[in-house]
Amino acid sequence: MVRPVWLVFVVIALAVGESAAHFVVKNRAPSLQDWQRLKSKVASLYRPGDLVAVAPAWGDPLARQALGDAMMPLAMVARSENDDYPRAIQVDCLGQQRKDLLTWPKIHQERFGPFTLLVQNNPHFEPARYQFIDHIEDKSMTVSVLRSGNEQACAFSESAPMSAGGLGGDPTSPRLQFSCPGGAFHWVGVTIIDDDEYQPRRCIWAPPNPAGPIILKFHQVHLGRKMVGHAGAPWLMVRDGVGPAVSITGATSQGQLGSTRVKDTDGWVRFEWNTQPFENSVADVQLTIVGTPSHDQRFCFTLESR
């Protein structure tokens, strides 16, 4: 019988190698202390308005803990896209880089312990002229439901009872909110939902109302060449795709700015409205959200003028 003695040595080498590899991989990723040491270094590179991003993505909570809300504010962590940010500080470890920043030119690169820090310029930077989400709590802003041709105002409260639905439920309702007819999740305010990749999206919660179209009026909006928005519903709640589409339409007294329909199964959808005819004007903007009355539909969106 053939006696492949080399097999014995292969198995022994494998066993020893696997044991040794355990000690290598267990110390491969940066420790909590490494992340904490990162704070002062990133702070020295940071400029207000910078995007701070981490690769691989699972390092995100560690970066948030180390850098805090000052360098990783909630609005940035739960952003819809990167175009609002002129620069990014990318914190890489384990040789990983973020795919969404691959094409951004590097202006600075350095090693810091187990990290590689990249400072990158955004070649697609488009500053926002007006971000609707920043004005949801303006006193001048109004929300109403169009019922039988009459607008019924949704009452604004600065101390509404908060609620959070947990794993299968609705997102957190904020203290600052407009309460609309229908109760439960029929409020308008700023919250954070999960998109179709379970990523966070900070957005204006404005679900279609069973009583009629819901109308959000923003005053003195600075209009540019276009409006860029994102819309969708909490993915875990709608991913089986049972509800019909929700539409959002924007208009000024001069005419319609654009309209978009989003279905449950579409996920977090980016849309653009061409507003070149209104460029550089300031106008009151009315957003109308319409669903299907027989369905309990969720809807959250962002919109900004560029």
Next chain:
Amino acid sequence: MTRGSKHSDLSRETSAAAGPGKAGTLLRRFIAKCATDCIWTSLGLGVLYVVALLISARAIGYSRDESFYFDAANRYWGWVKLLFEHRDAALTRNVIDSHFVVNHEHPPLLKTLFGLSHELFYAQHRLFSYPGLSYRFPSMVIAGLGVVVLIQWGSRAVSRTGGLVAGLSFAVLPRVFHHAHLACFDVPVACLCLWSAYLWSRALESGKLRWSLALGLVYGLTLATKHNAWLLPPAFFVHGLCVKGGTFMRSNWLCRLKLLRPALSLLTLGPLVLFALWPWLWFETWERLAAWFHFHMSHEYYNMEFLGFTYWKPPMPLSYAWVMTLATVPLTTLVLFLLGGFYGTRDMLLGFLGRLQSIPGKLASPEAFSDVLLWSLCLLIFYSPWLSSDTPIFGGTKHWFTAYPFVCLFAGRGFESLRAILSRSLPERFREPKNLARITGLFVVAVVMPGLVTVWDMGPWGLSTYMPVVGGASGAATLGLNRTFWGYTTISLASALTTRAPGRVYLHDMTPSAWNMHTQDGAWPKSLYGTMSLTDSDLAVYHHEPHMERVEYQIWAAYGTSTPVAIGSYEGVPVVWLFERNRGNP
């Protein structure tokens, strides 16, 4: 080592040595016996395994399922106590149903043992210093006995060192080691399936009634542990047909009946034991059996991340079981398993071709071929659910733990083939028994070392542990393999929670019952209250799974910050983190 045990020798020696001041001598003799006698070796290692589990248990948090079983254990044991105190009342349907309706989707054996253990070892006699451990103890004992049976069977079918490698490889499988701590059913049912298979082998081989009766009894216990037991009979019957089919056809009716004894015991005694142990079945038996069957055959789908995608409905990925086995079982064990499969199959074919003389020693016996066939069938049957894309994948690796003892038996078989090759290839001076024993010992240590070092380091992070083949925990996180489930890692934040007491803690993915058990154990002050209401909480614990991130976002929105104040991590990978209301900036 010949078949049959020598345990009677020890009892004689024990008697002779008994007396004042002889404890040290007894211990030395016990250790010496463990070193030389297979049954005592396996028992010694089994005891050592239970001790290792007991020592390392405190750091491991209570999982969701454990907490359901704590409640069920108290109810079931409450009924047993009632049976002794008020028998007539205990046997009425209302009383039985009110006790056993709790968690009736799983049979009662383990839960009753958890309750018994808690009553005996904590409530009555403080053998354990905290209550949670007393519930977990029965699973640990069964796991220890599983190691014993593996070593025994491996020793019988392969060789003593082969058995040792099988038992140790199983003991240090990282996921098995983690689950062996828990007051759950997954490791116990894996061990009981192994015992059933072993007894089937013995009953079929010996033809003796006592083995058949033992088989029926143990199979009944297996049925009363978890539904994985349903899969065993087809594997056994195919095996019996292959091994004894020819003899059966050539025999008279009396001999045929004798050959059928194991199967008859399996099919009659087994269900009878299940029925006797599960009072829930004493009423509306068929309806409740059908409901049990229906529950598990149409189990709802939970979310599970695999290679960066969260699956929550069919089709489930067909590669799941194989990739997860590769990612969580030491590669060395898998290579030995493949070698064992290769040599076992080759020898089986040679046996059928009548070329037994070309195979060394006991590996040439018909029983060894029979065992190899039985291991193969058990392995296939326990992995077979994952050949369907309709099978849920939510349980991670634990749902095919029942296959792992057979993986390890093959690994023992593979090891033995390599050991034989090595010993015949060594220079003459190394072939002396003493030198050969040392070399073999080093070889055994080498092949179990990858599992051992992983288990040594993983602490409370059993479900986050991955082998180096996928880059460990950080490699797995980058690949998008599940980082944790069952909400059991809150305990790793105990000191961060304690420093923030008093307060109300939002329990994400953790049950109040699990929280309360930790509180009873003294893991954190009683001034910390668990709450299911995020908006009423001061602190919030988040256990990471992609589909659960929406709960983290709810925490952010409620607390006004996305900055955790503490993180529990393994190998640098965050697994669980803590938020504090109005405490965004470090």
